Structure formats: C-alpha cells, structure tokens
Amino acid sequence: MFLIYGGGELILEGYRDASFRSDGDDAKSQSSFVFKLNGRVVAWKSSKQDTTADSTTEAEFIATSEAAKEAVWMKNYIQELGVVPSIAEPVVVFCDNNEAIAQ
Incomplete structure (x- = not known):
C-alpha cells in the first residue's frame, strides 16, 4: 500500500546497473535496480x-x-490498487550502459 501526499498523477521511474563478472569465484555478474514513486523509493533489488x-x-x-x-x-500493481485512475506516463528506466556502448 502506498501513502502519497499531494494527489495528482503518480510518476514511477527506475534506475538499473550491472557489474560484469563481479564475483571471480563463479563468473556471475551482478544486477541491481531501484524504483521510485513520486521521488520516494518503493522497490529495490541487488x-x-x-x-x-x-x-x-x-x-x-x-x-x-x-x-x-x-x-x-x-x-x-499500482493500477490494480485503484488508488488513482492510472499511471498515464510510461515508466522510464535509466540505464548506465557506457560499457555496452564501448564494446
């Protein structure tokens, strides 16, 4: 459940990052992301x-x-809660992809 002051449209945005082969023992890469709803963190994972x-x-x-x-x-999930009619704007996920571009 979310408590949002000020009403109006909800803005959901995400940020993600990856580290290639961050664990030398098993050659696995690391993924992480964080999502903010109207500027407040509501979900994250690493x-x-x-x-x-x-x-x-x-x-x-x-x-x-x-x-x-x-x-x-x-x-x-937010739309199914029915607190607001919908999230009209697309969800923007910001990516740091300098390593991918360099290759």
Whole structure:
C-alpha cells in the first residue's frame, strides 16, 4: 500500500546497473535496480544474475530485462490498487550502459 501526499498523477521511474563478472569465484555478474514513486523509493533489488553473461554488453542487457519486468509489474500493481485512475506516463528506466556502448 502506498501513502502519497499531494494527489495528482503518480510518476514511477527506475534506475538499473550491472557489474560484469563481479564475483571471480563463479563468473556471475551482478544486477541491481531501484524504483521510485513520486521521488520516494518503493522497490529495490541487488543480486547475482541467474545466467552467466559472456560479455559486459550481455550483462547490461540481462539487467535491463530484469528491470523492465519489474517496471511492468509495479505499474500493473499500482493500477490494480485503484488508488488513482492510472499511471498515464510510461515508466522510464535509466540505464548506465557506457560499457555496452564501448564494446
């Protein structure tokens, strides 16, 4: 349940990051994301990726996919609560993909 002061439209935005092969023992990459609703953190996660990525680019894409799935779930959950008619704006997920672009 969410307590939002001020009414109006809800703005959901996310941030995600990935670290390629952050654990040298099992070659797994790390994914993390945080979601904010009207500027307040409502969800976050940091965990090893289930799939072993072969490159930084692949690790970034896996992390983006995980964050996108969470964004869809969060938006649907908020709409089903019926507190507001809907979230009209698309959910923006900010990504740090400099490593993926460099390759």
